Amino acid sequence: xxxxxxxLVNGLTVGAFYALxxxxxxxxxxxxxxxxxxxxxxxxxxxxxGLSVYGLLAFFRVGDPVLATLVALxxxxxxxxxxxVLLYRVAYRPLLRARLSILISAIGGSLTLExxxxxxxxxxxxxxxxxxxxxxxxxGDIQISWLQILIFASSIVLMAALYxxxxxxxxxxxxRALAINQDAARLMGVDVSRVIAxxxxxxxxxxAFAGVLTGLYYSQISFLMGFLIGLKAxxxxxxxxxxNIPGAVxxxxxxxxxxxxxxxxxxxxxxxxxxxxxLIVILVVRPRGLLGERVVERM
Amino acid sequence: xxxxxxxxxxxxxxAIVLPIAGTPYLIDVGTLVLVYVILGLGLNVVVGYxxxxxxxxxxxxxxxxYTTALLMVDYHWPxxxxxxxxxxxxxxxxxxxxxxxxxxxxxxxxxxxxGFGEIVRIAATNLTFTGGPEGVYGIPHPRIGMFxxxxxxxxxxxxxxxxLLVLVGSYNLARSRxxxxxxxxxxxxxxxxxxxxxxxxxxxxxxxxxxxxxxxAGSFFAVKLTAINPSSFTFIQSVxxxxxxxxxxxxxxxxxxxxxxxxxxxxxxxxxxxxVRMFAFGIGLIALMLIRPQGLxxxxxxxxxxxxxxxxxxxxxAGTGADTVASTE
Numbered sequence: 001x002x003x004x005x006x007x008l009v010n011g012l013t014v015g016a017f018y019a020l021x022x023x024x025x026x027x028x029x030x031x032x033x034x035x036x037x038x039x040x041x042x043x044x045x046x047x048x049x050g051l052s053v054y055g056l057l058a059f060f061r062v063g064d065p066v067l068a069t070l071v072a073l074x075x076x077x078x079x080x081x082x083x084x085v086l087l088y089r090v091a092y093r094p095l096l097r098a099r100l101s102i103l104i105s106a107i108g109g110s111l112t113l114e115x116x117x118x119x120x121x122x123x124x125x126x127x128x129x130x131x132x133x134x135x136x137x138x139x140g141d142i143q144i145s146w147l148q149i150l151i152f153a154s155s156i157v158l159m160a161a162l163y164x165x166x167x168x169x170x171x172x173x174x175x176r177a178l179a180i181n182q183d184a185a186r187l188m189g190v191d192v193s194r195v196i197a198x199x200x201x202x203x204x205x206x207x208a209f210a211g212v213l214t215g216l217y218y219s220q221i222s223f224l225m226g227f228l229i230g231l232k233a234x235x236x237x238x239x240x241x242x243x244n245i246p247g248a249v250x251x252x253x254x255x256x257x258x259x260x261x262x263x264x265x266x267x268x269x270x271x272x273x274x275x276x277x278x279l280i281v282i283l284v285v286r287p288r289g290l291l292g293e294r295v296v297e298r299m
Numbered sequence: 300x301x302x303x304x305x306x307x308x309x310x311x312x313x314a315i316v317l318p319i320a321g322t323p324y325l326i327d328v329g330t331l332v333l334v335y336v337i338l339g340l341g342l343n344v345v346v347g348y349x350x351x352x353x354x355x356x357x358x359x360x361x362x363x364x365y366t367t368a369l370l371m372v373d374y375h376w377p378x379x380x381x382x383x384x385x386x387x388x389x390x391x392x393x394x395x396x397x398x399x400x401x402x403x404x405x406x407x408x409x410x411x412x413x414g415f416g417e418i419v420r421i422a423a424t425n426l427t428f429t430g431g432p433e434g435v436y437g438i439p440h441p442r443i444g445m446f447x448x449x450x451x452x453x454x455x456x457x458x459x460x461x462x463l464l465v466l467v468g469s470y471n472l473a474r475s476r477x478x479x480x481x482x483x484x485x486x487x488x489x490x491x492x493x494x495x496x497x498x499x500x501x502x503x504x505x506x507x508x509x510x511x512x513x514x515x516a517g518s519f520f521a522v523k524l525t526a527i528n529p530s531s532f533t534f535i536q537s538v539x540x541x542x543x544x545x546x547x548x549x550x551x552x553x554x555x556x557x558x559x560x561x562x563x564x565x566x567x568x569x570x571x572x573x574x575v576r577m578f579a580f581g582i583g584l585i586a587l588m589l590i591r592p593q594g595l596x597x598x599x600x601x602x603x604x605x606x607x608x609x610x611x612x613x614x615x616x617a618g619t620g621a622d623t624v625a626s627t628e
C-alpha cells in the first residue's frame with residue numbers, strides 16, 4: 001500500500017509532464033490533423049533554454065531560486081513558443097494539404113531540433129541547478145517534495161487557464177471553429193493561419209514549461225530527452241481522446257500513474273513498454289479514447 | 300532513349316566490376332548498399348506502394364537478424380533453414396501489429412509502428428536470451444555444401460542475389476493485381492473501396508510483405524556482421540531506411556537503389572560529416588518535402604497515372620468525359 005501511494009505521488013508528478021506535453025499534441029491534432037513529431041523535441045529545447053537562462057543568471061549573481069526560476073520559465077516559454085511558430089511556418093504550413101509529406105517533414109523537424117541541441121549544447125547529459133532540494137511533506141513513509149507540489153499545482157493552473165481560454169474567449173472560439181471545419185471558419189472571417197500559429201505557440205509554451213520543471217525534477221537533461229516522452233505524451237493524448245483538452249490532461253495523469261505503478265511493482269526497465277502497450281490496446285479497443293466524443297475517422 | 304538507359308547501364312557495370320576489381324573495403328561498402336537496397340525496397344512496398352507511413356521498420360529488420368543469429372548460434376541451424384523461420388516470424392509480427400492499427404486513420408500507424416520499434420529494441424536490450432545490450436556474437440558464416448561464404452566477394456554476391464530477388468519481386472508486385480489495388484488505395488481510398496477493394500486487407504498485405512523483406516535483410520545482416528546488438532535497430536535506423544526511399548522517390552525502384560547508394564556512401568565519403576549527419580538528415584527531410592517531394596528519381600508509374608488523370612480531367616472539362624474514361628479502362 002505504501003509503495004502504491006508513493007508511486008501515486010510520483011505518478012502524478014510525471015503525469016503532469018505528460019499532460020502538459022499531451023496538450024500540445026492534442027491541440028495541433030485537433031486543428032490540422034497532424035501528429036507533430038517534433039513536439040517532444042520542442043519540450044527538450046525548452047529545458048535547454050531554461051538551463052541557459054539559469055547559467056546567465058548565475059553569471060550575473062542572481063541567487064534567489066524563486067526569482068531565477070520565474071525568469072528561466074518566462075524566457076524559455078517565450079522563446080520556445082516562437083520556435084514552435086517558426087517550425088509551423090517553415091516546415092508545416094506549405095504542406096498542409098499533403099498528408100504523407102507533412103508527417104515526413106515533422107520527422108525532419110524532430111531530427112533537426114534533436115541534433116541541433118546535440119551540436120549547440122552537448123552530446124552528453126547536462127546537469128540542472130539543484131535549487132529546491134528534497135525537502136517537503138512526510139506522511140508516514142510517503143514523501144512529497146515541495147517541488148512535486150509546485151509542479152502539480154502550477155500545471156493544474158496552466159491547464160485551467162488554457163481550458164478557459166479555449167472555451168471562454170473569442171480566439172478560443174476561433175480555434176474550436178477551425179477544429180470543426182476549416183473552410184467554414186475561414187468564411188466566418190477567422191484568420192486560419194494565424195490561429196494555427198497561435199495553437200503551435202500555446203502548445204510549445206506548455207511544453208517548455210514542462211521542460212524546465214523536468215530539468216529541476218530530474219536534475220539532468222539530454223538532447224534526446226524529448227523523443228521518448230513525446231511518444232508517451234502522444235499516447236496520453238490518444239488515451240484521453242485526441243483533440244480533447246480535458247482528455248489530454250486525464251490521459252497524461254493516468255499514464256503517469258500507471259507507469260509509476262508498473263515501475264514500482266515490476267521492473268523500471270520495462271516501464272517504457274507499458275506506455276506503448278497501452279497505446280496499442282487503446283487503439284484496438286477504444287480508438288476515440290476515454291473522453292473523445294467524435295468517432296475517429298476511419299480512413 | 301540513351302539518357303534513360305545510361306544510368307542503369309552504369310549501375311550494372313559498377314555492380315559487376317566492384318567485386319572483381321574493388322578493395323575489400325569498397326566491396327563491403329557495396330554490400331552495405333545492397334542491404335539498404337533490400338530494406339528500401341521492402342519499406343517501399345509499405346510507404347511507396349500502399350502509402351502507409353512505417354516508422355518502426357527497423358523492428359522487422361531486428362526480428363530477422365535475431366532469429367537467424369539465435370538459431371545459428373544456440374541451435375546450430377544452417378543459415379538457409381533460418382530464412383523461412385525469420386520470414387514467418389516477421390510476417391506474424393507484421394500481422395499482430397498491423398491488424399488493429401490499419402483499420403484506423405493511417406497517421407496512427409506511424410505512431411504505433413514507432414512505439415513497436417521501441418518495444419522491440421527495449422525487449423532485445425532487456426531480455427537475457429537475446430544477449431542484452433551486448434547482443435549475439437560468433438554467428439557462423441553461411442555455407443553452400445562444403446563452400447563457406449566468408450570472403451567479402453562471396454558476401455557481396457549473396458547480398459546481390461537477395462537484392463535481385465527482392466527487386467524482381469517488387470517490380471512484379473507493382474504490376475500485379477495487388478500493386479494496382481495499392482495504387483488505387485493510395486490515390487483515393489474511398490474510390491478504391493467503391494470499386495470493391497477492401498483496404499484493410501490490401502494494406503495488411505503491403506505491411507506484411509514489407510516486414511518479410513526486412514526480415515530477409517536482417518538474416519543476411521546477421522551473417523554478414525557475425526555479431527549483432529540492439530544499437531543497430533534504433534529509431535534512427537528506421538529513419539535512415541525511410542530516408543533511402545524518400546530521397547530516391549517513393550514507389551520508384553531505381554530511386555530506391557540511388558537512395559541507398561547515396562545514404563550509405565555520403566557518410567562514408569565524408570567522415571568528418573558524421574557529427575552533423577543526423578542534423579543534415581533532418582534539414583534534408585524538410586527541404587525534400589518542400590522542394591522535391593517526389594524524390595530524385597521519381598516513379599514513372601505515378602507520373603503516367605497523373606498524366607492520365609490530368610488528361611481525363613481535361614477531357615471531362617471539355618465535355619467528352621465519358622469516351623476518355625472508357626478508353627483508359
